[in-house]
Amino acid sequence: MKKTENNKNPSRAEVWEQEISIYEDIILARQKVKVMMQEMGFSVLAQTRIVTAVSELARNIVIHAGGKGRMSVCEVSKTGKRGGLKCIFEDRGPGIENIEKAMQSGFSTSNSLGLGLSGAKKLCNEFYIESFLGKGTTVTIIEWLP
Amino acid sequence: MASEKKEIAALLSKYQEEILDAWHRQLIVRSNSLMEIIGLTEAKSFTQGILEHFITLFPLAETENDENKSYREIDDLFSDLSGKMTSQNISPSEIAVFIFSMKEAVFPILQKYIDNKDLSGAIISAGRLIDRFAVNTFEIYLNTREKIISEQQRAFMEISVPVVRVWHRIIMIPLIGMLDSERTQLMMEVMLTALEDTQSKVAILDISGIPVVDTLVARHLITAASAAKLMGAECIITGVRSRIAQTLVQLGVDLGDVVTRTTMSDGLQLALELTGQKIGE
Ligand SMILES: Nc1ncnc2c1ncn2[C@@H]1O[C@H](COP(=O)(O)OP(=O)(O)OP(=O)(O)O)[C@@H](O)[C@H]1O
Numbered sequence: 001m002k003k004t005e006n007n008k009n010p011s012r013a014e015v016w017e018q019e020i021s022i023y024e025d026i027i028l029a030r031q032k033v034k035v036m037m038q039e040m041g042f043s044v045l046a047q048t049r050i051v052t053a054v055s056e057l058a059r060n061i062v063i064h065a066g067g068k069g070r071m072s073v074c075e076v077s078k079t080g081k082r083g084g085l086k087c088i089f090e091d092r093g094p095g096i097e098n099i100e101k102a103m104q105s106g107f108s109t110s111n112s113l114g115l116g117l118s119g120a121k122k123l124c125n126e127f128y129i130e131s132f133l134g135k136g137t138t139v140t141i142i143e144w145l146p
Numbered sequence: 147m148a149s150e151k152k153e154i155a156a157l158l159s160k161y162q163e164e165i166l167d168a169w170h171r172q173l174i175v176r177s178n179s180l181m182e183i184i185g186l187t188e189a190k191s192f193t194q195g196i197l198e199h200f201i202t203l204f205p206l207a208e209t210e211n212d213e214n215k216s217y218r219e220i221d222d223l224f225s226d227l228s229g230k231m232t233s234q235n236i237s238p239s240e241i242a243v244f245i246f247s248m249k250e251a252v253f254p255i256l257q258k259y260i261d262n263k264d265l266s267g268a269i270i271s272a273g274r275l276i277d278r279f280a281v282n283t284f285e286i287y288l289n290t291r292e293k294i295i296s297e298q299q300r301a302f303m304e305i306s307v308p309v310v311r312v313w314h315r316i317i318m319i320p321l322i323g324m325l326d327s328e329r330t331q332l333m334m335e336v337m338l339t340a341l342e343d344t345q346s347k348v349a350i351l352d353i354s355g356i357p358v359v360d361t362l363v364a365r366h367l368i369t370a371a372s373a374a375k376l377m378g379a380e381c382i383i384t385g386v387r388s389r390i391a392q393t394l395v396q397l398g399v400d401l402g403d404v405v406t407r408t409t410m411s412d413g414l415q416l417a418l419e420l421t422g423q424k425i426g427e
């Protein structure tokens with residue numbers, strides 16, 4: 001676990017970084033995101049949605065990327081407007097062969113429900129996924145304050 | 147340089163008693179509460195051990211130290227020390243003071259017996275080794291703490307799954323914390339055994355104590371429900387708050403024919419109906 005200050009905007013642009021390798025890390029990641037969202041004033045429903053998405057994405061790192069990854073969380077803002085929370089899940093796993101397929105609900109290579117990725121996308125305002133075979137996968141989600 | 151270092155080590159060895167005395171005086175002044183807790187006798191055994199290893203390690207090239215047997219021995223000593231301190235709730239800063247105050251005992255000896263032209267070199271290398279000791283102690287201290295924390299976490303996870311016989315032929319299992327595969331396995335066993343033992347027809351699984359209901363939890367609940375069905379029993383999931391229901395719908399989770407209710411009492415009401423029972427007016 002590491003906490004680093006972003007020098008550009010020392011007033012509040014704080015980045016929280018955390019390794020995701022075992023199940024307990026998923027719990028910590030969820031708790032961290034929940035507390036940050038509470039402090040930022042997100043509704044309980046928004047908190048539930050995003051924490052569930054975080055749970056899915058962190059678990060994908062543990063299960064599909066051999067626990068070789070990390071999550072970083074920070075506050076973001078649209079120029080002068082509302083604030084938001086950005087979470088980045090970055091891993092050095094095998095990567096995803098066919099992103100389009102992986103994003104379909106019901107597709108799973110692990111005999112599971114196959115709803116993690118497609119579900120996480122539906123649960124947040126913005127969702128980006130990038131993956132390189134043999135290199136790893138990066139998923140970024142953003143939720144804006146209303 | 148190497149021979150000089152050897153000479154310095156010999157010097158420190160010669161004035162060992164004097165150094166230890168000065169060190170203990172420092173400890174009593176600067177770290178009063180620590181001395182009160184571990185006591186002077188115990189502290190002395192640590193300072194003596196640390197100084198002895200210091201004298202052995204000091205003449206060695208700095209890069210060699212890690213593989214050195216003496217270095218491993220001193221790590222053992224440090225872990226003994228931080229183990230004691232952790233169990234006594236001694237603060238990390240006091241542990242730092244314990245090691246760093248060694249400087250105030252060693253430097254005066256160097257000042258007294260080493261020529262001016264060699265003095266700063268000697269102080270720098272002695273200081274460096276003491277810093278290194280402090281870093282090691284601190285690392286070991288943190289590891290000890292982390293180990294304690296993860297043991298506590300594991301203990302928490304292993305809390306067994308309780309079963310409540312709420313009514314004739316109705317059992318209830320409150321689920322708490324993280325429903326990982328292991329806990330689910332345990333929960334299933336407990337539920338199926340209890341259904342059989344009590345000849346119950348309905349199992350209420352209450353999930354209000356589960357902080358996040360994601361696809362994994364959903365899958366486990368579906369599995370539990372179908373296992374109950376195979377035994378001719380019905381599963382009711384209670385504690386499904388509206389925000390959780392909404393989130394599950396958005397996730398795309400279809401709980402199929404698993405019956406859910408928002409509150410325990412709604413769930414119990416349904417269970418009574420299913421078993422053809424009524425609570426007296
Ligand atoms: N970080 C990742 N690295 C490599 N492959 C991944 C990663 N995340 C997802 N995948 C692949 O994409 C598929 C779909 O992921 P998704 O999370 O939607 O479903 P799942 O993890 O298989 O099941 P569920 O999340 O519903 O339990 C996975 O089966 C896996 O093959």
Ligand SMILES: [Mg+2]
Pocket residue numbers: 056059060115116117
């Ligand atoms: Mg998944």
